[in-house]
Amino acid sequence: MSEHDGASTATSGSQGGAPAVILTVDDDPEVSRSVARDLRRRYGGDYRIVRCQSGGEGLAALRELTLRGVPVALLVADYRMPQMSGIEFLEQAMDLVPSARRVLLTAYADTGAAIDAVNVVDLDHYLLKPWIPAEQLLYPVLDELLGAWLAGGHAVQAELRVVGHQWCRRTADLRDFLARVQAPYRWYPVEQPEALRLLEAAGADAEPLPVVFTAAGQILVAPTRTQVADALGLGTAPSEPVYDLVVVGAGPAGLGAAVYGASEGLRTLLVERTAAGGQAGQSSRIENYLGFPDGVSGAQLAQRARRQAMKFGAEVVTTKTVVALRGAGSQHSVVLDDGVSVAAHAVILATGVSYRRLTGDGLDEFTGRGVYYGASPRQAQDCADKDVVIVGGANSAGQAAVHFARHARSVTIVVRGPSLDASMSRYLIEQVDALENVTVRTCTEVLSARGDDHLTAVTVCDVRDGRTDTLPTGWLFVFIGAEPHTGWLHGRVARDDHGFILAGPDLLHDRRGERAPDTTSRSAGRRKVDESPAAPPAPSTIWPLHRAPYHLETSVPGVFVAGDARAQSGKRVASAVGEGAMAVMLVHRYLAQQ
Template sequence: MGEDYHGAVVVVCRDEAPRLATVRELKRRYGADYVVVACIEAGEVPAALAAWGDPPVAAFLGGLGPEDPDGLTVLRALHAGHPGALAVALVRWGAWETARPIFEALTLGQLDRWVYAPEGEADEEFHRAVTEVLEESANRRGGGREAVVMIGERWSPRAQHLRDQMNRNRIPLGFYEAASPRGKALLEGLGLESPALPVVVLRFHPEHTVLQDPSDLEVAEAFGLFEPLDPTAVYDLVVVGAGPAGLGASVYAASEGLSTLVLEAEAVGGQAGTSSMIRNYPGFPTGISGNRLAFSSYQQAWAFGSTFHFMRHAQALRSEGGLHHLDLSDGTSVCARTVVLALGASWRRIGVPELEALAGRGVFYGAAVSEAPAMRGRHVFVVGGGNSAGQAAVHLSRYADQVTVLVRKQGLAATMSDYLIRELEALPNIDIRTRVQVVGGGGTDFLESFVLRDLDSGAETEETGVLFLLIGSEPRTDWLAGTLARDRWGFLQTGTALMSGETDPAWSLDRPPGLLETSTPGVFAAGDVRSTSVKRVASAVGEGALAITLVHAHLASLVSAPG
């Protein structure tokens, strides 16, 4: 009977009033799409689900309060049998005594969210929370609407790149392996016998546009993103990069009336956009995925009037006559009175040739969220000790049998937030190995094994599993060498660092540079690309916003300049 439903929402609560109110509201609002199961005790759940044909469980809502003092224990036990479901504490409003146990459980990864039981009919705060739970559950399980269909080889670097780009841009995507029955049927239905893979079908187009092994530019053009720019236009501001800093800058600039163009070579969000869950960003007490946070900021900037130009990257910067010209990878150029460089950074490469050759085939840089479901039944190794590595390990633990975090240092305390360390230590299928380094490995079509060296003893062991590498970042500033002052690692120098007299190029004006101003007046840097920046999403957004204050001051100086 459960085959016509998206899944089940199971309520387990001994307290009658909140249980009845919750079940009533769930059935009224979601009953057409989800089986709503009500139980007083956890032991009733298997039979109740069996009566509906054992549909997959989207979420468990477990009571917590005087009648359910063991509610968190019950939820943990239920979740262990259905790891794909979300564990949600159900509490009465005003039950403040439940707050500390809930926060502790969230920190330790033993709970996903909490909701207040509905107080009356059409309790929209309750339904907003439930909708977010169901959306997250659907994202974890996959499926649903497929605006784009891709048929290709699972471990093809090109297919992986396109999947990652579309997932990061929140494009509803269905992927099918070309050799699978479904993949073969789709290709046959398209009349393709020996296509160049991957094949991308844009179902949201009336004509269902079909692309074979498309380039990024071809995808952008098919999506309608390849909009020509007016070569005579002079923007108040060009923002280079749509990560947290660039999005912060574009929101504030456009909202304050500046004509704003944003250039993004890949997907909105930068490295932060690949984080499965950010729990320390202000305003989101139960956390938010980096992807959702970035895409919401993108929509906000777009709504205020920012223009976005995708799949092109800046290649050169020239400044003359108070204007700045950016040459782009598609052969065009844009002109602006000010520039904010929010280029972010790319993942540092491991530098082992045998492993570099297997990138995308068992060796992944970054969180590679789109590949997480394919890790079921595998042993995954996450290399890195920062927050991004911790977040990736937590996310991958929902799919992989075992996750091992590999760290060069003695521990994680100096590089990772405390809440993440505690969560890693609490999750049963995650372990942490310190003072180790990956030094070799190999495979033919997929990573078969890799070599791990103990940095204290020098002993080497051979391990089998999949590698996710998050080992620091490198700024994307090679194209600015000789144009803007950089530190020895390539990060852009700004503000007082330019007054040392030792930067190349040197600061050229009598006035001091602005806090985020680079060695070229009117060109600013924000976020991870800036030397000495704090590598946090909130600080990057803040720098993007601060940059606009400096942009206004620079524009005002241009207006008041003599002549």
């Protein structure tokens, strides 16, 4: 490995701790030295340049850097290498350093492969060899990529050290949060001597856990997500009292709304209670999203969308929950859980859904200690050579099964229905069927869980004949049901019997699918409203105005809904993103009439 030297540049990656890394991989010693030399000459003052001569060596270096909490800003890999090509290296590197920018070096004859890699590894750029002069062909490209990496806030993230217990619910929640915001940290299980030395040096006890140590010297004992987000430099409070548009929820629908709202000139605030991505952000690989034929992870898609929204000027607030919606007419008020209230001319509700909780004996007790709702990519590494049980038969469950199967000894999918055909896409069913270490148990449900300090086994039941069976496992992941995050809107916005938000034409019917009562008088010669599609709807207890509601408009004029929280929504990433964009178009139409 080569240490950094050379002149400083404007794109500094050395803020807030150790300098970020630019890592190069090339098996040709001459080319490898040439790449490192040009990188040191331009970026050596602000970045550490690490040179590797094989894909395996590069992955080993990335694992070491990740373990030490050193941020990696840029990966530069040659396409043609023995044992592991540059594309294969970058694809595996995505799991270790998902926020790093990726560049492929290729000869002219291999440009077709480089273009294919744009989708395979979410490639940021490919460069033709040789890149002479570097001032014209190399540095402008890398300057732009490093600038984008810095704009994403990665360089100002302090290195974190986390001491905790693997089977502690609070620790599991913290590690999942750090994974979802792609924050580098070093993990110290409390049983290890090094963890005990850290606690002793800090004067902290082994309870409560986790304990977080920041590069700035802060010691956070059992911190809230907001405290951790503040330590990472993430926005946790609105900067303005009034916005044109407030988007509640940063799943695919909310991110889509924030991108289109900000890009079209609306002062946009995006509020997210955890991290960007929603349920989709936990997907290991989404393969049916338009434009990504080889798939993209939910975390990558979410983080790229978040950066895109911020590039256009959207303000993103994380770890804050919206608890109330007030106001009417052209002025709405969104109240956060810390009591802060912001005004908005229009609001888009993109609160999404969460997985339904299992109710059997012991399942709640072991939540966070072997029972998990959803899954983060890091957990696949924890499950190496273990037996994993996945509950659910939709796409999210299938994606998780395929991902876990790469690491786990066995994966068992438990689904209540007679097959996966009713809820899982065909491409995923075929992938699951092809995996030798994956078993699908149909017509089965989980009854209970047992263990000591963590889960050790679950009892399942065949719903056809009531026979039970015990599955030894320390890892149960649940992907069932879709409960909307709309309880806080009770009595404020019309919802169906399951809590999903009614919008557009649905507002002209009550929750049983009938026409809402007409509160206006009708003369004998006047045509009934429901017989004349062109006539404006009469005011009702659900929809108060004479004009028809816009397609995604809720029972509160100026408040729109997009994505999974909407009644009868498509429950797919593409449809959610599309609804987010459509909602912004309708917001413009609404604002033009005010």
